[in-house]
Amino acid sequence: MSARVLVGVKRVIDYAVKIRVKPDHTGVVTDGVKHSMNPFCEIAVEEAVKLKEKKLVKEVVAVSCGPQQAQGKEIDLQIISNKRMTVGFILQETIRTALAMGADRGIHVEVSGKDYETLGPLQVSKILAALAKKEEANLIILGKQAIDDDCNQTGQMTAALLDWPQGTFASEVTMDRDMLKVVREIDGGLETIKIKMPAVLTADLRLNTPRYATLPNIMKAKKKKITTVKPGDLGVDVSSRLEVLNVEEPPQRLAGVKVETVDDLVGKLKEAGKI
Amino acid sequence: MSNPMRGEVVRLYKTLLFLGREYPKGADYFKDRLRGAFAKNRDVKDPEKIKELISRGEFVVKELEALYYLRKYRALKKRYYDIDE
Numbered sequence: 314m315s316a317r318v319l320v321g322v323k324r325v326i327d328y329a330v331k332i333r334v335k336p337d338h339t340g341v342v343t344d345g346v347k348h349s350m351n352p353f354c355e356i357a358v359e360e361a362v363k364l365k366e367k368k369l370v371k372e373v374v375a376v377s378c379g380p381q382q383a384q385g386k387e388i389d390l391q392i393i394s395n396k397r398m399t400v401g402f403i404l405q406e407t408i409r410t411a412l413a414m415g416a417d418r419g420i421h422v423e424v425s426g427k428d429y430e431t432l433g434p435l436q437v438s439k440i441l442a443a444l445a446k447k448e449e450a451n452l453i454i455l456g457k458q459a460i461d462d463d464c465n466q467t468g469q470m471t472a473a474l475l476d477w478p479q480g481t482f483a484s485e486v487t488m489d490r491d492m493l494k495v496v497r498e499i500d501g502g503l504e505t506i507k508i509k510m511p512a513v514l515t516a517d518l519r520l521n522t523p524r525y526a527t528l529p530n531i532m533k534a535k536k537k538k539i540t541t542v543k544p545g546d547l548g549v550d551v552s553s554r555l556e557v558l559n560v561e562e563p564p565q566r567l568a569g570v571k572v573e574t575v576d577d578l579v580g581k582l583k584e585a586g587k588i
Numbered sequence: 589m590s591n592p593m594r595g596e597v598v599r600l601y602k603t604l605l606f607l608g609r610e611y612p613k614g615a616d617y618f619k620d621r622l623r624g625a626f627a628k629n630r631d632v633k634d635p636e637k638i639k640e641l642i643s644r645g646e647f648v649v650k651e652l653e654a655l656y657y658l659r660k661y662r663a664l665k666k667r668y669y670d671i672d673e
Contacts, residue, residue: 328663352660525653528606
């Protein structure tokens with residue numbers, strides 16, 4: 314009953330946006346692009362809130378890492394071009410969404426500039442592990458992966474750093490005191506495991522249906538507390554040993570050909586070496 | 589102005605406006621239609637009728653939420669789960 318859940322949420326480029334690679338191939342264009350909460354993180358938040366509604370946990374804390382706000386210069390530019398969506402407290406908006414969905418309070422881990430650009434699963438999991446100890450969390454729920462880098466590593470690494478059991482790719486979770494029964498989505502079927510809390514869970518797509526953060530709830534969420542901490546305060550070094558060499562767009566799909574007759578089709582297929 | 593249900597109607601309008609920002613055909617498209625739908629019924633005075641219209645609006649809210657969820661779910665399913673090659 315007194316369990317506390319930590320939920321990691323990541324702010325990513327919205328799933329419906331067409332991603333464009335920067336002309337110098339160092340990354341993707343993020344300025345002036347619509348961002349939202351990673352869909353898998355939404356599922357993680359929903360699961361935590363559901364546990365709270367069933368009175369199985371006491372508190373749900375949403376955590377996110379990122380800069381305080383957009384760089385001053387960008388803000389000016391965007392006000393001029395009247396694109397208001399990414400202006401202001403960008404990251405806090407993602408935490409607010411989690412609060413609007415039902416999380417009790419938020420923690421914003423302030424990582425800015427160069428560190429944010431190279432922030433990867435290892436750095437985030439170190440932060441989460443440190444926070445889990447500091448907040449005395451009994452359960453960490455994360456999305457299984459983010460739709461921007463598709464790493465699928467943060468949950469596993471966090472569990473390893475804390476030496477906690479992990480239930481990854483969860484598609485069903487039942488809590489019985491300090492035991493968790495987790496149904497996992499694995500290749501070709503489902504696997505049911507039983508793990509003891511404290512533990513780390515990562516949410517798969519079919520775990521639940523995330524609720525919509527409604528306007529009144531977003532307004533109410535503004536009254537909930539978001540504390541800001543720095544990785545240094547947690548004793549975490551966020552420097553990265555990875556270097557991005559090149560970012561490429563996926564190959565363009567080639568146009569198809571129309572054939573008039575079956576013979577033509579067979580001919581073309583033979584030409585392509587398919588038959 | 590004096591209608592006691594005014595608050596409820598305004599709330600519904602705001603909720604729909606907020607939801608419309610994500611509408612697939614664009615926020616402006618949605619806003620025009622939303623305005624039109626509310627303006628069409630501006631002269632309705634009968635409380636029963638207003639109640640009925642509000643519940644219809646709330647139904648649209650539910651439908652939109654479901655639409656957005658399904659759109660996202662399908663996009664993710666297609667990207668990560670459908671093995672069709």
